[in-house]
Amino acid sequence: MAIIAVSGGTGKLGRAIVEALKSTGYQVKILARSANAELSKEIDVPIIPVDYANVDSLTAVLEENKINVAISTILLTGEAQSTAQLNLIEAATRSYTTKRFIPSDFGIIYTEAHAQLIPILKGKLAAAEKLRSSGLEYTLVSTGFFMDYYGLPKVKSYLQPFIFAVDMCSSAAAIPGSGNTPVAFTHTFDVAKFVAALMDQESWPERSIVVGDKKTWNEVVAIAEEVKGTKFNVTYDNEEKLKTFQVTELPSHTPLYPFYPKVQLQYFLAVYGRWADAGHFDLPEKDTLNARFPQIRAMSMTELLEQGWKT
Numbered sequence: 001m002a003i004i005a006v007s008g009g010t011g012k013l014g015r016a017i018v019e020a021l022k023s024t025g026y027q028v029k030i031l032a033r034s035a036n037a038e039l040s041k042e043i044d045v046p047i048i049p050v051d052y053a054n055v056d057s058l059t060a061v062l063e064e065n066k067i068n069v070a071i072s073t074i075l076l077t078g079e080a081q082s083t084a085q086l087n088l089i090e091a092a093t094r095s096y097t098t099k100r101f102i103p104s105d106f107g108i109i110y111t112e113a114h115a116q117l118i119p120i121l122k123g124k125l126a127a128a129e130k131l132r133s134s135g136l137e138y139t140l141v142s143t144g145f146f147m148d149y150y151g152l153p154k155v156k157s158y159l160q161p162f163i164f165a166v167d168m169c170s171s172a173a174a175i176p177g178s179g180n181t182p183v184a185f186t187h188t189f190d191v192a193k194f195v196a197a198l199m200d201q202e203s204w205p206e207r208s209i210v211v212g213d214k215k216t217w218n219e220v221v222a223i224a225e226e227v228k229g230t231k232f233n234v235t236y237d238n239e240e241k242l243k244t245f246q247v248t249e250l251p252s253h254t255p256l257y258p259f260y261p262k263v264q265l266q267y268f269l270a271v272y273g274r275w276a277d278a279g280h281f282d283l284p285e286k287d288t289l290n291a292r293f294p295q296i297r298a299m300s301m302t303e304l305l306e307q308g309w310k311t
């Protein structure tokens with residue numbers, strides 16, 4: 001079986017992928033900026049400290065550990081993280097043992113137009129461009145919006161809270177646009193299962209689409225109201241408001257401000273809202289990983305909300 005390295009595998013989506021790979025029987029190693037003996041012992045996976053600024057040392061790590069597949073789940077929050085991923089791709093290209101790569105592209109099908117509004121997305125586009133000329137076999141995994149956020153804190157997830165459109169804790173919602181456009185939602189542990197299933201495939205498509213469930217925002221609110229047994233306080237932010245990079249503030253936004261300043265959070269939510277209303281989160285369902293691996297049944301939004309909120 002392949003030996004797999006997961007960059008960023010100590011938390012968030014990366015840790016879910018590590019667990020899925022390990023449970024499937026793969027030999028997994030985590031690449032991280034620093035060692036963590038305690039966590040390594042807890043999850044029974046080696047954590048290898050690497051210098052993402054040094055391509056030669058990265059190449060040596062891949063070769064010394066006989067890494068066949070490199071998976072990046074680096075959170076691309078700026079130029080430094082983007083450069084780290086590009087250096088890892090370069091190292092994988094040079095490594096005689098590494099033949100496959102999955103970059104940190106999880107989300108929607110990103111374009112230059114998206115990156116113009118959220119510049120940190122340029123890192124995802126740069127990675128895809130570099131992979132096209134790398135000689136590595138690769139696939140870009142598109143997942144829609146992570147479903148986990150609506151089940152926290154009761155449904156297992158390594159993600160941190162992020163409130164977009166529906167505030168489950170406060171029984172409130174600020175719906176972008178009409179709320180009638182479908183949105184693809186996928187739980188991170190389901191993403192991880194599909195990624196693990198890809199490992200033994202003879203070939204990969206350039207893009208791998210995973211759709212856990214598709215619901216409109218209005219449908220999500222209706223399910224949430226039924227599950228919680230209470231009426232939500234719902235407002236609608238029209239396109240004109242979203243274009244001013246403002247959204248209706250939800251009660252659970254306030255605790256996020258130490259991590260996402262209000263102006264920044266409003267900007268991101270308004271942009272995401274415009275994309276959701278325009279159908280950018282409505283991923284195509286032709287040749288999805290769901291169809292390729294019918295034995296994997298993804299969690300539905302109803303199941304997630306019932307696990308997280310049914311009393």
